[in-house]
Amino acid sequence: MSPKPFNAVISRPFSAVRSLRKAAKTASSGSQGSPNSPKYKPLSRAQLAYLDRAIRVDQAGELGANYIYAGQYFVLANKYPHLKPVLQHMWDQEIHHHNTFNELQLQRRVRPSLFTPLWKLGAFAMGSGTALISPEAAMACTEAVETVIGAHYNDQLRCLNNQYEMESTEGQKGQSREILNLTSTIKQFRDEELEHLDTAVEHDSHKAVPYVMLTEGIKLVCRSAVWTAERI
């Protein structure tokens, strides 16, 4: 297995300097009264707080997903060669999601979840533990996790659509490009997570032996992890 997603030190792919430079540019063009740079009125404290926790919980969630697939891949890839490409595909997508939210977290200066080491350990244990029971149990784990994640992303999308209609300084109403980008990112990721859910069902997740206990237990764990990662 490739250890790449584990210790990869993320070198900052964006530059604070570049954003400063842009800000300086618009500031100077703004003083000349350029019409194509209307600004939006400041976000309220509640709006900022929601974005803050949304980024944090999404980052922690994608980190968890990444490590769950790592655990499954670690146990299953060599024993069941027919699952290898399936797992690899899903894992690669999760790595992409994780990197995207890592970038966003650094760029938007949100603090990561304080329990990050715990999420890593727990997610890897969950992934490899269910995979040790049987490949069907691993798929049931995927199904439960992706159900919770999909629902959670939907909640966030609802909130982003409802609560971030802002007024610009020129009186127009709308959403800033930043919010729109975040929405489309979350939308895309939600669709991919639900695709994983379908994949898991196709690969006999319903045949896992203590099916109800496994899925309901994992859903409970995921919900409490979401609750914690939003806050701490």
Added chain:
Amino acid sequence: MSRIARSISRRLYHPNALEHQAKFPLFPLTYGSDSLQYKVLNNTLKNHVPEHGFNERAIVASLNELELGSSVLSALGSDNSPSFLNVAPSVLELVKFHLVTKRYAITQELDSELANSDTATYNAPALKTLFQRRLELNKPVAPHLSQLLSILSIPGEFLVKSALPELHRLSDDMVYYSNETDSPDFAWYSKRVAISSAFVSSELFMAQDKSPDYGQTFEFAAEKLDRVTRLGQYYTNTEEYLWYTLLMSINLAKSQLTRC
């Protein structure tokens, strides 16, 4: 307890400045640079604190110079509750003003440097540069630094609501605006705590430094910061080695198992 933890760790989402106005340009100060408070406190900090120190006498001298009535004193810092050791709310506001404006000053300089230099070749400054720049800004008030640090470290509301969050914002800004690589996991916290503690110990050193132009302070700060970065490297290397060894031993076990 949770309230304290929340206000220390309060560090909200930063929307981009291109599309969004900032509510308070000098957050956490709730007044802008064209307000009366700013004018009075700025004048106090520049002209009177080096002479009188961080106390009401400096503010009154500044008010007299600006030909304002001394009743303005009671309007300053009305949102601070008085401290245990009877530090006036207006003095607390002065201290807060010092911390906040000097934190913004190190990045503002960056901004103007950026405007003047060739943008394609511009490199972000090193963490060390920003760190030293912040210490440079302490030079005018250095004789009163021990007084300042004692006001900042009195346990109470001010420590929890202003002093510690401001220290954390400073180290966060230093990491964000420098060319330092930042990490999205737990190291995010340890890096900031390490830089904050390096900064506080450098300030403590500066408070007692008698060397010409505070040369020893800057030597101390450089060494301290160097030690912090080296510690981080040790940790990363150990982690990497342990991970490598783990994978190695698992693979070794696997290969032995397939042989027999």
